Amino acid sequence: LPWWCASKHWLGRESSTKSATAPRVRGSITSGWPRRRPLSVQFNDVTLCIGKKPILQRVCGSCRPGELMAIMGPSSSGKTTLLNTISGRLRPTSGTITIAGEPLNKRHKRQICYVLQDDIFYANLTLRQTLMYTALLRLPDSMSHQDKMSLVDHIIHLLDLQRCQYTNIGEVMHRGLSGGEKKRANIACELLTNPSIMLLDEPTSGLDSSTAHSLILTLKQFAEKEHKTVIVTLHQPSSQIFYMLDRLLLLCNGQNAYFGETKKVIEHFSNLGLPIAPHYNPADFILEQAKGSPEVQERLILGAREGLGLNFNMQDSVKLQTSPSMNSLYSKYLGLPTVHTSDRSTNPYPRDSNCTSCLNRCQEYSKRCPTDASVPTDVNKKTSEIYSEMVDGAEEDSGRSSWSEETVSEASGCSSMCEDYPNMQWPTSFFTQFKILTRRNFCVARPIILSWLNGTQTLILALIAGLLWYQAPRTEESLQDLQGWMFFSANYWMLFILFAALQSFPAEREVIAKERASGSYRVSAYYLAKMVGELPLTFILPTLYFIISYTMMGWDNPATGLMLLFMLLLSTLVAQSVGLLIGAVCYDLQTGITVAAIFTLFTQLFGGYLATRIPPWLSWARYLSIVHYAYQNMNIIQFTYGLEIRCSTMNSRFNSCVEYSQSDSGTHYIPVDEILQERGEPLSLWANSTLLIGFMIVVRLLTYVTLRYLHRPK
Numbered sequence: 001l002p003w004w005c006a007s008k009h010w011l012g013r014e015s016s017t018k019s020a021t022a023p024r025v026r027g028s029i030t031s032g033w034p035r036r037r038p039l040s041v042q043f044n045d046v047t048l049c050i051g052k053k054p055i056l057q058r059v060c061g062s063c064r065p066g067e068l069m070a071i072m073g074p075s076s077s078g079k080t081t082l083l084n085t086i087s088g089r090l091r092p093t094s095g096t097i098t099i100a101g102e103p104l105n106k107r108h109k110r111q112i113c114y115v116l117q118d119d120i121f122y123a124n125l126t127l128r129q130t131l132m133y134t135a136l137l138r139l140p141d142s143m144s145h146q147d148k149m150s151l152v153d154h155i156i157h158l159l160d161l162q163r164c165q166y167t168n169i170g171e172v173m174h175r176g177l178s179g180g181e182k183k184r185a186n187i188a189c190e191l192l193t194n195p196s197i198m199l200l201d202e203p204t205s206g207l208d209s210s211t212a213h214s215l216i217l218t219l220k221q222f223a224e225k226e227h228k229t230v231i232v233t234l235h236q237p238s239s240q241i242f243y244m245l246d247r248l249l250l251l252c253n254g255q256n257a258y259f260g261e262t263k264k265v266i267e268h269f270s271n272l273g274l275p276i277a278p279h280y281n282p283a284d285f286i287l288e289q290a291k292g293s294p295e296v297q298e299r300l301i302l303g304a305r306e307g308l309g310l311n312f313n314m315q316d317s318v319k320l321q322t323s324p325s326m327n328s329l330y331s332k333y334l335g336l337p338t339v340h341t342s343d344r345s346t347n348p349y350p351r352d353s354n355c356t357s358c359l360n361r362c363q364e365y366s367k368r369c370p371t372d373a374s375v376p377t378d379v380n381k382k383t384s385e386i387y388s389e390m391v392d393g394a395e396e397d398s399g400r401s402s403w404s405e406e407t408v409s410e411a412s413g414c415s416s417m418c419e420d421y422p423n424m425q426w427p428t429s430f431f432t433q434f435k436i437l438t439r440r441n442f443c444v445a446r447p448i449i450l451s452w453l454n455g456t457q458t459l460i461l462a463l464i465a466g467l468l469w470y471q472a473p474r475t476e477e478s479l480q481d482l483q484g485w486m487f488f489s490a491n492y493w494m495l496f497i498l499f500a501a502l503q504s505f506p507a508e509r510e511v512i513a514k515e516r517a518s519g520s521y522r523v524s525a526y527y528l529a530k531m532v533g534e535l536p537l538t539f540i541l542p543t544l545y546f547i548i549s550y551t552m553m554g555w556d557n558p559a560t561g562l563m564l565l566f567m568l569l570l571s572t573l574v575a576q577s578v579g580l581l582i583g584a585v586c587y588d589l590q591t592g593i594t595v596a597a598i599f600t601l602f603t604q605l606f607g608g609y610l611a612t613r614i615p616p617w618l619s620w621a622r623y624l625s626i627v628h629y630a631y632q633n634m635n636i637i638q639f640t641y642g643l644e645i646r647c648s649t650m651n652s653r654f655n656s657c658v659e660y661s662q663s664d665s666g667t668h669y670i671p672v673d674e675i676l677q678e679r680g681e682p683l684s685l686w687a688n689s690t691l692l693i694g695f696m697i698v699v700r701l702l703t704y705v706t707l708r709y710l711h712r713p714k
């Protein structure tokens, strides 16, 4: 790793070695750490339709600070959709989501962390680097660098990640962290910001039972000790995990099949006539029922509604909505009278998948889910305890009282929350974001751009070009060869950099989308940092190629060489802008490659070397070719400031040379104008350069607009 990716200071190694066993978060940290008050989550009658398809129907539930709640249900029952809705990524068609009694709004975004099902990271950063960059980007400027690093240590310790902190995250081809470690790394990144509410989508998927158990235990302890509201979706938890859950929301076809205390679910199922067999995993049992026959599912949904106290008469519902077989079940278990199929005609709310009728149904229910999301009164005491634990051994405790007081005042609702969250749109300033992202972009792009493969390719190509044009004489006979080197060099590096840039957005799109969705930084800071961070890397390979091949071809003078190199680098920057724009516009890499191929072929054909006789009606197209400007400028530089080109002694194609040869037999040189005009009337060096720079600026601005507005994360 380069020094600034690997420096002890940046990685916070110093602090981690000092506190090898149990890093403590120093007392002063809490004064800078964003103060988060415990917040409850409540969702009432949440219905969500995608198109005409109802995905969630009247889902209710709530979770209080200090509680671990699980959303369970069969596959496709709507768990992820509900979590997306609670996090604000999806807007419910009807119903309400409230945070501490206040409707979910943008301000809550930074108080909610959402750990996605997929672990999205930069593969070539180490776990520690990943956490470090997250801390530097998402923790406020008011917190010192050292405190941020101490917090990284604390979280690494909390999630037992010490052993793998210097391991690369990795990917399929280059293995790094294990699945469980990645999952914990994902959670660690979110914990850094000290969120009040944690939403985790399938945190145990892909983990063995013991790792899954320890992960849920960690979450449970975290919820209790730090007074967080933790909601997870789970697929098939073990019975040990199941009994760790404080609350359970069971979904069945996007509807509540149970909501309440986990320990009471078995009793609830028994009351519905679905008793569990002895020694059966309760989680497996309830999931099997939720996946069971339509009649059982119906019974669960009706039972859940009854349990939630909705304005729903169980007996009537059963009469209205159940099939004959269901009726007999109800008669058997609930002692309800059997009804006949003909009674179904009286059902005002027939079961269908039509969202409109589902919504009508929702509106007709008068009662709402029970409101039980008030913050417990012992919150002050608990938070103080947490605080004591965190600052254990620290001399300073200036932040303690303020934090506790804030926490108490939170319970009252919105106004205090607004104070806690002033109109701070971003956790850090633009400059901090730019600085951190520039470093990160450099560290991420360096192994990709300066890979062994790219280095070897450049060396081999430079040697081939050097040998092909080795010590090319500056004569009319070699003129086309010299121009061939210029055209090839400009073209090759434009292609190389354009396609490298094209792939960079799709590769990091998911990471950026995740970070933007969590409000980590401005897109302008990211984009500027990307351009600046990758700039030195973009220049290294073309410069290496140029030095080798141009030296082998024969230097004219250092000034010409430097000007040619500058032009080559400018043209690669312009090509990079085009690659970035195509990459930003085309979500699909395959489409991007096709568009880029058409663009590069077009720009090559009209570059001024391959085709000299362009039909007049197509001649305008030359002005759209970036190679055209770069190639023209390289010609101007080489032939104006470099060695002159000797006329051919026989059959010269240049008029001046023919005239010279007729007048005397000495050495004559081709006038620069005639060389340049051979392929059409050229623009001046400055005009070409200005057009290239203007083109680059416009394209880069368009890329920014595309990133900012076209693919805006929800």
Ligand SMILES: Nc1ncnc2c1ncn2[C@@H]1O[C@H](COP(=O)(O)OP(=O)(O)OP(=O)(O)O)[C@@H](O)[C@H]1O
Pocket: 050, 053, 055, 073, 074, 075, 076, 077, 078, 079, 080, 081, 082, 235
């Ligand atoms: N954007 C969408 N367009 C159409 N249907 C969707 C969309 N998003 C989700 N669905 C549908 O909503 C249903 C619930 O999906 P969701 O991903 O929430 O289920 P889940 O319970 O999380 O499933 P799993 O456990 O398999 O991850 C599925 O039938 C899915 O096909």
